[in-house]
Amino acid sequence: MAAAGFYRPDGTEPNAVSQSATTGTASAQLGRSRGSLGDKLFAGAATTSGVLVLVLLGAIIVSLFIGAWPAFRAFGLAFVTTADWDPVQNVFGAAVSVYGTIITSVTALLLAVPLAFGIAFYLTEIAPPLVRRPIGTAIELLAAVPSIIYGMWGFFVIVPFMADYVQPHVIDAFDGVPVLQDVFAGPPFGTGLFTAALILAVMVIPFIAATMRDVFMTVPAVYKESAYGVGCTTWEVMRSVVFPYTRASVVGGVMLGLGRALGETMAVTFVIGNSNRISGNLFGSGNTIASLVALEFGESEAGSLKLSSLLALGFILFVISFIVLAISRLLLRQVKA
């Protein structure tokens, strides 16, 4: 009320306000009538863009399924569970590459999420403002490195390192320990599922860390200050205030990383060993869906069962990604409820 009085020193203000309000409406109406065609066009363009995504996605799924149909017809649902990839006998199955895809992606997440969380925690709560920017930029740059570079780095640096220094010692260390001696077994060639997971972890860390950092920053300062005010430590603030507030977005960031790990092709091809066998241990070689498709595509003739099986693999990758997305949505819903 005091403010209203302040704005009306001579009593002419209400009139002026109403006048300007009416002229405002008039000009708005004028603009609307003048630009109604433009508005419609813009609305149409925006709607088309939105619908286009759906249409494209649908078209890709449908064309993949049509291409994959001969393989599904020939092998039935057993295609998913058959651990055979034999171009000579024309017997194809997805089990090896599905197994490799899931094992490498999940292992990569197990390695990447704690590290990414540490990075984000450090950057938002602990790091002095001076180093926040350089580290933040470095993480964004990591995300921009092309995957072929990760592949070559993995092949020429990580693989020999794993073969000479990591795998022999790990195999020795776990020798005789039940379960673990089977998980960390196999000839120490440096390549294999674990090396692939390691490279994937490095590749997805920037995505997850950047998302976590950004969402941690959205927590209103007053919440954190209140927590500090009642005597919480930095970790307690993170655990009880920041993390619950941002849980949904953090899960979203992790899923983004998982999505990249599932579909990664080049970097994995270099280091996974590319064998179509399930070795049952982490140091053994394997294959992923994306890698197998990339390797075999060039020598698959049009109309062959092999090409159809590769398209079927693509379709299965689509389904896996969809399931991952659905699970993340489900988790988020439970969190909210």
Next chain:
Amino acid sequence: MKFMRVSLAIAVAGVVGAGAAQAQQITGAGATFPAPVYSAWGEAAKAAAGVELNYQAIGSGAGQTQILNRTVDFGASDAPMAPEKLESGKLLQFPAVMGAEVAIVNLPGVKPGELKLTGELLADIYLGKITKWNDARLVELNRGVALPASAIAPVYRADGSGTTFVWTAYLSAVSPDWKAAVGSNTSVKWPAGNGAKGNDGVAATVRQVKGAIGYVEFAFAAKNGLTYTQLRNKAGQFVQPSLETFSAAAGNGDWAAAKNYAVSLIDTQGEKSWPIVSATFIELPKDPKDAARSATVMKFFDWAYKDGASIATGLLYVPLPTAVQDAVRSSWRAEIKAPDGAAVYK
């Protein structure tokens, strides 16, 4: 005077420029194995034969698809195309050049061409039956070579490739076990070992892993200083990979009996024959839409047969025997017809 000289120079430049611009363009796609020699031929043929080749090394399978769809002037494939596919696609197939494959190993202290292997041993190594370098059968063949007690790590091409087709065809030819358990194709179900992408991937993996064994084209092994091995041929002789032993194998191939020139040069007879030699093939439409372009393709390969031999041997590929070249020329004359029924190749 000066004006005349300048205008003369411009006129000359114009004529030369027009000559270069008139180079007839042809497109081809397919096999990666002969890509280096095709691109070297293409480079030389621009000036020598007035043909400009645009070759895309996209893989034999993809090349076959492209020529069946007629999106290129010729297709190229390492493995010969199935006869019924050639028939239904109205394609003439002929060999362009030959090459050989070698086994490469990473054994410290062993020099190129020192280790002796046989096809049966290679098959057993790739089957996972022989797993140590000091296996009794290996030691027996290689007295005087210090073989370590380390594990053998077989490396294969993970991408589908003509190289794998030839390699597995050889293993199938010499080992009944391999033929029954695995067979031959551009990619197979490998019972043991690790895969790498491309010749360079196999070479790099073998170089990195001690005790590794792999297979690459000889040209690739020689250029990169890899440790290749001797092999025992059908006559029971141990031979070194060289242009001489490759040519001997090519000369011993039964070209006359081969349909569509799909001759097998794997494990041929002869004291000097290298056992893993193969031809790489070109597929050309018998009913060209554009007879002039088809004629240019044949002009190009005619030139390559006649004048491209030294380029091929320089890159360690093996030129075709003269008799085979003549047979191909008569096939061109007899089988490739313009829409009016006239022979395209004259």
